[in-house]
Amino acid sequence: MNNFNHYYDSIETRRVISVIVINEDSVLSRIVGLFSARGYNIDSLTVAPIPDSEYSRITIVTVGSKRVIDQIVKQLNKLIPVLKVNEHSNVIEKDTVLIKIPIDQNLSDVAALAAAYRGSIQNVTEDAIVVSATDEPSRIMNFIKVIQKRFHPLEIVRSGVVAMER
Amino acid sequence: MKINGARMVIEAIRHEGVDVVFGYPGGAIMNVYDEIYKQNHFQHILTRHEQAAIHAADGYSRATGKVGVAIVTSGPGFTNAVTGLATAYMDSIPMVVISGQVPTSIIGTDGFQEIDAVGISRPCTKHNYLVQNIEELPRILKEAFYVARSGRPGPVHVDIPKDVTATMGDFDYEKEINMPTYKPTTKGNKRQIKKALEAIAQAKKPLIYVGGGAVLSNAFVDIREFAKKTNIPVVETLMARGVMGADNPLLMGMLGMHGEYSANMAMYETDLIISLGARFDDRVTGRLDQFAKSATIVHVDVDPASIGKIVVPHYPIVGDLKLVMEDLNEMVHDFEFNDYASWVSRLKEYQKEQPLRFVDSDEVIKPQWVVKRTGELLGYKAIVTTDVGQHQMWTAQFYPFDFARQFVTSGGLGTMGFGLPAAMGVARGKEDKVSINFTGDGSILMNIQELMTCVEYKLPVINIILNNNYLGMVRQWQTMFYDDRLAETDLSTQPDFVKLIEAFGGVGYRVSTKEQFDEALHKAVEAKKVAFIEVIVDRRENVLPMVPNGHALNEMHLLKD
Numbered sequence: 168m169n170n171f172n173h174y175y176d177s178i179e180t181r182r183v184i185s186v187i188v189i190n191e192d193s194v195l196s197r198i199v200g201l202f203s204a205r206g207y208n209i210d211s212l213t214v215a216p217i218p219d220s221e222y223s224r225i226t227i228v229t230v231g232s233k234r235v236i237d238q239i240v241k242q243l244n245k246l247i248p249v250l251k252v253n254e255h256s257n258v259i260e261k262d263t264v265l266i267k268i269p270i271d272q273n274l275s276d277v278a279a280l281a282a283a284y285r286g287s288i289q290n291v292t293e294d295a296i297v298v299s300a301t302d303e304p305s306r307i308m309n310f311i312k313v314i315q316k317r318f319h320p321l322e323i324v325r326s327g328v329v330a331m332e333r
Numbered sequence: 334m335k336i337n338g339a340r341m342v343i344e345a346i347r348h349e350g351v352d353v354v355f356g357y358p359g360g361a362i363m364n365v366y367d368e369i370y371k372q373n374h375f376q377h378i379l380t381r382h383e384q385a386a387i388h389a390a391d392g393y394s395r396a397t398g399k400v401g402v403a404i405v406t407s408g409p410g411f412t413n414a415v416t417g418l419a420t421a422y423m424d425s426i427p428m429v430v431i432s433g434q435v436p437t438s439i440i441g442t443d444g445f446q447e448i449d450a451v452g453i454s455r456p457c458t459k460h461n462y463l464v465q466n467i468e469e470l471p472r473i474l475k476e477a478f479y480v481a482r483s484g485r486p487g488p489v490h491v492d493i494p495k496d497v498t499a500t501m502g503d504f505d506y507e508k509e510i511n512m513p514t515y516k517p518t519t520k521g522n523k524r525q526i527k528k529a530l531e532a533i534a535q536a537k538k539p540l541i542y543v544g545g546g547a548v549l550s551n552a553f554v555d556i557r558e559f560a561k562k563t564n565i566p567v568v569e570t571l572m573a574r575g576v577m578g579a580d581n582p583l584l585m586g587m588l589g590m591h592g593e594y595s596a597n598m599a600m601y602e603t604d605l606i607i608s609l610g611a612r613f614d615d616r617v618t619g620r621l622d623q624f625a626k627s628a629t630i631v632h633v634d635v636d637p638a639s640i641g642k643i644v645v646p647h648y649p650i651v652g653d654l655k656l657v658m659e660d661l662n663e664m665v666h667d668f669e670f671n672d673y674a675s676w677v678s679r680l681k682e683y684q685k686e687q688p689l690r691f692v693d694s695d696e697v698i699k700p701q702w703v704v705k706r707t708g709e710l711l712g713y714k715a716i717v718t719t720d721v722g723q724h725q726m727w728t729a730q731f732y733p734f735d736f737a738r739q740f741v742t743s744g745g746l747g748t749m750g751f752g753l754p755a756a757m758g759v760a761r762g763k764e765d766k767v768s769i770n771f772t773g774d775g776s777i778l779m780n781i782q783e784l785m786t787c788v789e790y791k792l793p794v795i796n797i798i799l800n801n802n803y804l805g806m807v808r809q810w811q812t813m814f815y816d817d818r819l820a821e822t823d824l825s826t827q828p829d830f831v832k833l834i835e836a837f838g839g840v841g842y843r844v845s846t847k848e849q850f851d852e853a854l855h856k857a858v859e860a861k862k863v864a865f866i867e868v869i870v871d872r873r874e875n876v877l878p879m880v881p882n883g884h885a886l887n888e889m890h891l892l893k894d
Contacts, residue, residue: 189514192463197455204456234641241638247460247480250514 177232181210183255183330184239186225189248190216197246198225207231207239211262211304211327222250228304228328257333262304263326264311265289268296268318277318284310295321304328338470338498339364342404342431345474347374348506351402353393353761354378355386359406360446362433364498369404378761378790381782383410385754387417387430388780392755394426395741396716397762398551400481401428407435408446411492412453416748418488419457423745424572425549427486429477430458436496437465450492459487464494467502479510484517485636486549517635521652526660529607529631529648534668536605536629538676539565542588545572545744546610546634546654553737555658556609557581562665564673566680568596570611572744575734585680586689589617590880591726594687597878597886599680600625608632610654613643614745623885633657687878687891689730700724700799700870703850704731707769707797710854715767716741716759720752720776723805726876728771750779753796757783760792767858768793774800774824784837787863795857798830798867801874809875813890830867839863 188194195214202209210228217224229239236254243252264286268277270293277296278288284307286300300310307325314320336344342365346354353376358366369377380386383405390401401421405414411432421428434440435447451463460480462473470493477489533539541560547553553576560567560583567577568588577584586593588600597619600606606628611617618624621643632639632646633654640649650657691701704727707715713735719725719742734740741759743751756770777798787794799805804822811819831841840860842853850868857864878889 192465193451193455196452200455234645238638238642241641245636245638247512247515 179230179232180236181228181230182236183258183260183328184227184229184243185253185255185330186227186243186249187217187222187251188225189250190221190223191248194223194248195225197248198227198243201242201246202239205238205242207235213327213329226327226329253332255330255332258330259333260303260328260330261301262307262328263299263301264307265297265299265324266311266314266320267322268298268314268320270294270296272296272318280313280317286310335501336504337364337368337501338467338493339368341470341474341502341504342493342498343368343372343374344504345471345478345506346402347372349400349478351375351400354402354404355380355389355393355758356404357383357386357406357410359410359433361407361435361495362404362410362498364495365404365431365433365493378757378786380754380757380786382780383413384417384750385757385780385783385786387414387428388420388748388751388754389758389761390428390430391417391421391426392718392741392758393762394428394758395755396738396759398738399762400478401426401758402431403428404431406433406446407450408448410446411450412448415453415457418454418490420743420746420748420751421488422457422459424545424743425486426488427482428488429481430488430490432490432492433498434463434492434494437494438496440494451490454490457488458490459485461490461492463492464497467497467500470497470502471504471506472508475506475508475510476512479512480515485639518637518651519635519653519656521633521650521657521660523660525648525650526657527664529650530661530664530668532629532631532648533563533565533605533607534670537671538603539605539607539673540599540603541565541567542570542600542606542608542611543567543573543576544570544609544611547573547576548737550610550635550654551737552610552655552658553577555655555662559658559662559665562662563670564677565607566599566673566677568592568599570614570617570744571729571742573611574729574740575737578735579733583677585684587729588886589614590619591730591876591878592880593684593689593730594878594889594891595680595683597880597889598683601885601887603628605629606631608634608646609658610634612639618643619880619886619888620884690892691874692892694871697871698845698847698850698868700801700868700874701727701731702847703797703799703868703870704728704771706847706850707854708733710851711767711769711858713739715739715769716763718742718752718756718759718768718770720770720772720779721747721749722773722776723801723809723874723876724771724773724776724799726806727799749776752776753780753783753794756794756796757787757790757792760787760794761790768795770794770796772796772798773805774798774802774827775804781833784834784839784863788838791862793861793863795854795864795866798865799870800827800830800867801870801872802827803872806876812873812875814881830865834863834865837863839865841865841867843867843869845869
């Protein structure tokens with residue numbers, strides 16, 4: 168039997184971790200500071216208050232070996248304002264993207280493509296079209312790739328991942 | 334009755350039963366000092382530097398087991414305190430540090446003596462608070478003490494703006510702690526403890542590995558009892574010196590980079606490690622992939638995050654070590670253990686083959702001799718602090734530590750300048766004991782202004798300066814690993830230490846023979862004043878044995894005759 172680092176699978180996996188914290192000053196900097204101080208990765212981070220409570224939910228997407236993910240969960244749990252940490256394996260993930268496209272592009276093409284990704288045109292001005300889509304992060308990535316190839320977007324804004332256990 | 338925020342700080346300290354506070358006043362904390370002036374519940378000791386105030390509170394806490402308290406002002410007052418906080422954090426010392434902050438109306442404007450104190454202290458405290466208004470101050474003070482001493486202990490920082498200390502409010506301190514997000518586990522899981530005992534009973538060469546948690550949780554009597562009942566040998570970390578007692582036949586010594594041969598070989602050969610409040614620090618494990626390769630590991634720690642951080646245990650037990658040891662000692666009777674006599678005697682053989690030793694000399698004093706001799710003369714009557722460097726390792730190796738809390742040293746952070754102020758805390762907290770600080774000619778200059786504090790408050794700290802005119806430990810590494818290129822470690826330019834301490838109002842002795850040392854130590858103890866005993870020691874003595882960085886525990890440099 169072997170005990171140490173290589174005991175764990177060293178394969179890096181993507182993980183969604185949600186953290187329920189007391190809604191107070193500087194709690195986010197405690198979380199982020201923990202990641203930076205210990206050299207952990209943050210791929211995406213979303214925060215919002217949980218309705219009708221004094222808590223907020225922070226959803227973090229990170230990549231690491233099982234050992235690193237275990238440590239992240241333990242170290243997060245150790246922070247005083249943290250109520251609960253969930254490491255998810257079976258979740259519904261949603262990411263939203265807003266994309267601004269020059270007005271000279273074909274409007275109906277844009278609309279058709281957005282519809283394919285469950286998106287739609289949100290706004291049209293004399294300069295630009297804004298489309299949005301909300302879907303699984305990997306599908307959103309694909310949507311962005313296609314748009315980039317085809318429509319020369321002016322600006323792309325992603326929300327980061329929110330997740331809920333199935 | 335309404336009182337102001339400053340008075341609330343005083344009341345909180347009083348309610349917590351703290352009898353001494355270390356600190357340094359300044360603009361933003363003046364309201365609190367005004368209340369300190371008016372009260373007579375506790376003594377305030379004015380250090381000469383904020384860093385020293387924190388180290389003194391730290392030393393006080395380590396020696397007494399109580400929560401240490403320090404008070405500093407905003408800006409530079411607080412930034413000076415950071416090294417002290419980090420030192421206490423790394424060694425999990427319960428402490429509350431209160432700092433003044435600029436008024437809430439000024440926060441964020443780069444006001445005079447404003448700094449983001451909670452931003453700075455976040456990575457080096459267990460928890461911290463910026464108090465926003467008077468209503469939350471009593472709760473925060475109560476929580477600060479609770480968080481500092483519960484679970485895995487640690488320093489807590491409370492930053493209080495000046496207007497909050499001036500505002501009047503209700504002080505309701507007797508309230509129960511209500512922290513839904515902070516509920517440390519104290520009781521170990523009984524089924525897991527039972528499983529661990531089953532594994533221990535089957536092991537052929539089990540080893541108890543004791544760390545600083547044994548001291549912090551006051552579990553040392555229980556650990557001695559468990560070792561005795563099971564006849565399992567024990568190794569101690571630097572932070573656990575004294576837990577087993579110097580003459581305990583089951584103690585195989587300190588392990589790690591400068592550990593004893595027997596201790597490191599025990600760790601190398603064991604088939605089951607019982608880790609009690611130790612965290613597998615890199616200075617202990619040596620090269621990790623060679624560390625206790627085939628051993629089963631039982632890891633008891635109050636901090637779940639310490640379990641599995643470096644090595645992955647087979648039997649993790651989260652809980653307060655004292656409570657877990659009580660369970661272990663109770664349940665141990667249900668098990669039949671193997672006979673470990675041959676394992677113990679094998680380790681004793683190692684101890685005989687390669688005892689901890691040094692080559693003594695009649696021409697020049699060996700630093701190890703000084704430590705050993707002090708131990709012979711004062712033994713358990715002294716509480717020993719150190720600074721950081723070669724003298725620290727020699728003290729850990731050669732002083733006969735007999736009980737927990739007898740050895741006060743900066744382990745995790747390795748803070749030079751810790752020794753003298755920490756010894757002040759010891760001298761104040763343990764007035765019936767002799768306070769000895771082993772230090773080096775490098776370390777002592779880092780907080781030497783505290784001699785003034787010692788004189789003012791009659792803190793009879795005896796500083797034994799092992800003077801080798803070098804930054805010794807760095808010099809040792811330069812000699813061994815950098816072809817003797819002694820870059821910036823020659824400290825030949827020195828003050829006259831005897832005149833220096835006399836200028837402060839203490840007593841000083843310079844010694845270069847063994848007879849002079851005995852006499853000086855005797856005089857220093859009798860003087861009951863802060864003292865220097867400057868011992869001119871062998872300049873080129875190295876700390877041995879040594880496991881070079883990145884090597885396995887069995888690859889030790891040993892002393893050659």
